[in-house]
Amino acid sequence: MSDTHAKTVSFVRTEMLPEKAPPITSIGPIAWARENLFSGPINTIITLLSLAFIYLILSILLPWMFSNTWSATSLRECREMTGTDHGSACWGVIRERWEQILFGFYPQEERWRPILALVLLIVAIAPILFTAVPRKVLWLSAIYPFLMPWLLWGGTIWLPVMVALGFVIAYLIVRFGEDLIGSLGSMVGAVAAAVIWWLFLASPIANAFASVLPLALETVGSREFGGLLLSITIGVVAIGLSLPIGIVLALGRQSDLLIVKTICVGFIEFIRGVPLITLLFVASTLLNIFLPPGTSFDIILRVIIMVTLFSAAYMAEVIRGGLAALPKGQYEGGDSLGLNYWQAQRLIIMPQALKISIPGIVSTFIGLFKDTTLVSIIGLLDPIGLATAIRADSDWIGVLWELYGFIALLFFVICFGMSRYSMYLERKLKTSH
Amino acid sequence: MTTLTDPPKDSFRLSMLLYDTRYRSMTIQVIALLGFSAFVWWLIGNTAQNLSDLGKEPSFRFLGEPAGYDINQRLIEYNSQSSHFRAAMVGVLNTLVIAFLGCILATVLGVAIGVLRLSKNWIVARIMTVYVEMFRNVPVLLWIVLAMAILIETLPAPNAFRGDTPSASMILNSVAITNRGIFMPAPSFTTELVSSSVAWWLVIGVFVASVLGVRYVRKSATATQNATGVRPTTWYLQLGILFVPMAILLLVLGLQWTSPELKGFNFKGGLHLRNSLIALWLALSFYTAAFIAENVRSGIMAIAKGQSEAAGALGLRPNRIMSLVVLPQALRVIIPPLISQYLNLTKNSSLAIAVGYMDITGTLMGISLNQTGRELETLLLGMLIYLTISLIISTVMNVYNSRMQLSER
Numbered sequence: 089m090s091d092t093h094a095k096t097v098s099f100v101r102t103e104m105l106p107e108k109a110p111p112i113t114s115i116g117p118i119a120w121a122r123e124n125l126f127s128g129p130i131n132t133i134i135t136l137l138s139l140a141f142i143y144l145i146l147s148i149l150l151p152w153m154f155s156n157t158w159s160a161t162s163l164r165e166c167r168e169m170t171g172t173d174h175g176s177a178c179w180g181v182i183r184e185r186w187e188q189i190l191f192g193f194y195p196q197e198e199r200w201r202p203i204l205a206l207v208l209l210i211v212a213i214a215p216i217l218f219t220a221v222p223r224k225v226l227w228l229s230a231i232y233p234f235l236m237p238w239l240l241w242g243g244t245i246w247l248p249v250m251v252a253l254g255f256v257i258a259y260l261i262v263r264f265g266e267d268l269i270g271s272l273g274s275m276v277g278a279v280a281a282a283v284i285w286w287l288f289l290a291s292p293i294a295n296a297f298a299s300v301l302p303l304a305l306e307t308v309g310s311r312e313f314g315g316l317l318l319s320i321t322i323g324v325v326a327i328g329l330s331l332p333i334g335i336v337l338a339l340g341r342q343s344d345l346l347i348v349k350t351i352c353v354g355f356i357e358f359i360r361g362v363p364l365i366t367l368l369f370v371a372s373t374l375l376n377i378f379l380p381p382g383t384s385f386d387i388i389l390r391v392i393i394m395v396t397l398f399s400a401a402y403m404a405e406v407i408r409g410g411l412a413a414l415p416k417g418q419y420e421g422g423d424s425l426g427l428n429y430w431q432a433q434r435l436i437i438m439p440q441a442l443k444i445s446i447p448g449i450v451s452t453f454i455g456l457f458k459d460t461t462l463v464s465i466i467g468l469l470d471p472i473g474l475a476t477a478i479r480a481d482s483d484w485i486g487v488l489w490e491l492y493g494f495i496a497l498l499f500f501v502i503c504f505g506m507s508r509y510s511m512y513l514e515r516k517l518k519t520s521h
Numbered sequence: 522m523t524t525l526t527d528p529p530k531d532s533f534r535l536s537m538l539l540y541d542t543r544y545r546s547m548t549i550q551v552i553a554l555l556g557f558s559a560f561v562w563w564l565i566g567n568t569a570q571n572l573s574d575l576g577k578e579p580s581f582r583f584l585g586e587p588a589g590y591d592i593n594q595r596l597i598e599y600n601s602q603s604s605h606f607r608a609a610m611v612g613v614l615n616t617l618v619i620a621f622l623g624c625i626l627a628t629v630l631g632v633a634i635g636v637l638r639l640s641k642n643w644i645v646a647r648i649m650t651v652y653v654e655m656f657r658n659v660p661v662l663l664w665i666v667l668a669m670a671i672l673i674e675t676l677p678a679p680n681a682f683r684g685d686t687p688s689a690s691m692i693l694n695s696v697a698i699t700n701r702g703i704f705m706p707a708p709s710f711t712t713e714l715v716s717s718s719v720a721w722w723l724v725i726g727v728f729v730a731s732v733l734g735v736r737y738v739r740k741s742a743t744a745t746q747n748a749t750g751v752r753p754t755t756w757y758l759q760l761g762i763l764f765v766p767m768a769i770l771l772l773v774l775g776l777q778w779t780s781p782e783l784k785g786f787n788f789k790g791g792l793h794l795r796n797s798l799i800a801l802w803l804a805l806s807f808y809t810a811a812f813i814a815e816n817v818r819s820g821i822m823a824i825a826k827g828q829s830e831a832a833g834a835l836g837l838r839p840n841r842i843m844s845l846v847v848l849p850q851a852l853r854v855i856i857p858p859l860i861s862q863y864l865n866l867t868k869n870s871s872l873a874i875a876v877g878y879m880d881i882t883g884t885l886m887g888i889s890l891n892q893t894g895r896e897l898e899t900l901l902l903g904m905l906i907y908l909t910i911s912l913i914i915s916t917v918m919n920v921y922n923s924r925m926q927l928s929e930r
Contacts, residue, residue: 124641124642124643125642125643125644127641127642131641131642134642134645135642135644135645138642138644138645138648139644141648142644142648272539344546345546345549345550345553346550347550347553347554347557348549348550348553351553351557358904358908360911361907361908361911361912362868362904362907362908362911363868363869363871363882363907364868365871365872365874365882366871366882366886366900366903366904366907369886369890369896369900370900373890373896373900374896374897374900376571377567377568377571377572377896377897378564378567378568378571379567380567380570381567381570381571381574454658458658458659458660458661459660461660461662461663462662462872464662464875465662465872465874465875472660472662472663472666475666476666479670486674488667488670488671488674492663492666492667492670495663496659496663496667499658499659499660499663500654500655500658500659503657503658503659504654504658507657507658
């Protein structure tokens with residue numbers, strides 16, 4: 089066959105040619121640019137306009153940013169150094185005040201404490217955030233809630249130890265009392281014992297221990313807290329407390345018990361209907377009026393209480409969404425296995441519902457952290473409150489972009505990090521295909 | 522006859538309150554109710570005790586007393602002799618103004634950015650991503666304060682408009698953008714027939730009537746199209762209905778514009794938009810727009826790709842595909858989160874107090890609170906007002922939502 093073919097046709101190539109590279113216009117960066125940037129006349133115009141816009145921004149931003157004014161001690165000095173009025177940044181204000189923006193008026197020699205608290209916080213939440221971290225670190229997570237207030241506010245170590253002991257007592261009663269007085273009795277007994285311990289015994293015993301073995305850090309008053317330290321303190325405590333309260337509220341809202349449901353719905357809708365700033369006004373002017381005469385506690389604690397209640401209501405709605413999204417078969421499956429309400433919630437419903445609501449939970453966290461800046465309106469010195477104070481300083485009147493840019497960057501890094509983490513978690517927890 | 526599944530009919534025992542599921546829920550509810558009532562009782566008791574210790578008696582009589590302070594941005598008549606109640610009303614109206622303006626601008630920006638984020642043009646999509654991330658991850662209070670500072674520090678002072686060679690000039694000789702706000706020409710009526718407030722109501726009435734008329738024309742055009750297959754040309758009719766009655770009315774009323782003029786240290790006359798309003802408006806809108814953009818984007822992405830491919834197969838152009846096929850369907854997904862963004866914007870408008878815009882937080886819960894010392898009453902009233910506003914917005918938007926939803930048989 090091939091012979092005859094070779095005779096009738098004058099020339100036939102007998103071997104395959106090597107593949108040619110595709111034309112330069114259909115692969116590589118040029119093709120990509122043609123596809124994505126210059127696919128038509130309108131697109132080309134838009135691309136060129138966008139490039140011009142980016143060039144404009146950068147041509148203003150870069151010379152402004154790279155100005156060597158780190159050593160200036162006042163805005164006047166900056167202007168003299170650069171010779172222009174607005175064309176270049178005055179970084180002296182950041183060099184002089186960055187510690188204040190981070191720590192507020194926290195005493196200089198005690199600043200290792202908030203830093204240590206932050207490092208320990210990262211270590212303590214690592215096993216919760218990432219499964220690769222060894223499980224033993226969870227012990228640190230358990231004692232961290234008692235360690236953090238001691239590190240930040242100082243005072244004797246025995247008080248947090250005694251408070252923690254209350255939980256230990258309650259746990260022991262539940263663990264070993266079950267055989268003696270039944271599960272319900274041990275539950276009630278544990279709560280009662282813990283409350284009695286905290287109200288009447290913890291403080292005198294702590295004082296007694298403190299007089300025998302004084303292990304104390306220097307006390308730092310709440311008024312000295314400020315800057316990002318204040319934001320992170322309020323944010324972390326409120327985040328930590330609002331999640332369990334939010335879960336309870338969400339379960340209450342979903343329950344069949346009419347009265348419990350009404351109370352939860354009323355609370356959630358009231359809180360979600362008013363702005364946070366009104367709740368902060370309540371914290372600053374009104375909260376003491378609601379409490380027994382003579383009680384007065386510190387403004388940061390009051391703010392934390394109100395912020396926690398606020399974010400708990402939002403958290404409850406997010407978790408309710410997760411609960412509602414679960415197929416009914418999951419609830420029925422739990423029932424048919426003979427689990428009671430709490431067992432079913434703990435083993436079947438909550439792990440799935442929380443997983444579904446992770447994006448919502450993280451965005452509530454981000455919103456809460458951003459909302460901590462509102463405390464500057466009731467006179468606490470968070471970064472924005474400090475910026476206002478710095479701008480009122482005669483040396484730095486007129487400083488604008490440097491200061492707010494720095495603060496915006498701090499918040500951006502933290503919030504953006506949280507949102508990226510939420511995406512990572514969503515990918516990791518995705519069990520469908 | 523009894524079957525095995527019938528519950529045993531024993532007499533009621535006390536332990537059944539705990540161990541029988543039929544009664545346990547009742548036990549829990551009664552305990553919850555008792556606990557809640559005790560808590561509320563405790564709060565009220567404490568409050569009464571504390572207030573009587575302070576020598577205060579809760580009463581809302583202060584609302585009728587003269588407020589004694591001035592409000593520079595107001596929609597209704599108000600002076601320092603007006604009552605605290607009047608001041609609160611001014612504040613409520615200012616809150617509604619900023620919420621209304623903010624919702625409109627945020628929606629326009631948000632939809633545009635959300636659509637552009639999905640653009641095939643790589644660079645545009647990236648710019649919009651940067652915008653969204655930048656605004657979403659920085660507190661709104663910082664944007665508000667920064668916007669206010671920028672307006673005050675970078676715009677020219679009224680003084681710069683003075684002299685033979687001024688360093689700043691008015692746009693079209695009528696609008697002055699200064700660091701004290703924007704001064705614009707103000708419309709007014711020269712007619713003697715009716716008072717000016719009646720004239721304004723007439724203008725609003727005619728406008729609403731024209732819009733309704735245009736809607737009627739469109740509806741009948743659609744009806745004709747459905748019946749005959751040909752849509753009658755009605756654009757000149759629509760334009761006429763929209764503009765002719767309004768023009769006649771304005772001519773009769775004698776509309777005139779008063780331009781602001783530089784007198785003394787500041788501009789006088791015309792309409793003065795204060796910096797506080799502009800800063801708050803822009804900051805809230807840009808911030809909320811970033812969130813709305815994300816809602817719009819996820820709404821569009823929720824529409825199956827087959828829809829836009831089918832529209833493309835029918836020969837529609839990309840922008841017609843977006844406006845006729847994708848967006849109307851995406852709207853159903855977008856509206857519920859949009860409602861909560863509107864509510865957020867309204868609640869965030871309470872941050873007006875940071876730039877001195879006198880909304881309800883600034884008047885009732887700010888100066889009135891400080892002057893009368895009635896924290897409980899003012900805060901309670903303020904919260905109730907915000908609750909009412911939130912409730913109204915969510916009701917209206919929910920009605921709209923249920924009208925937009927797919928009606929299935």
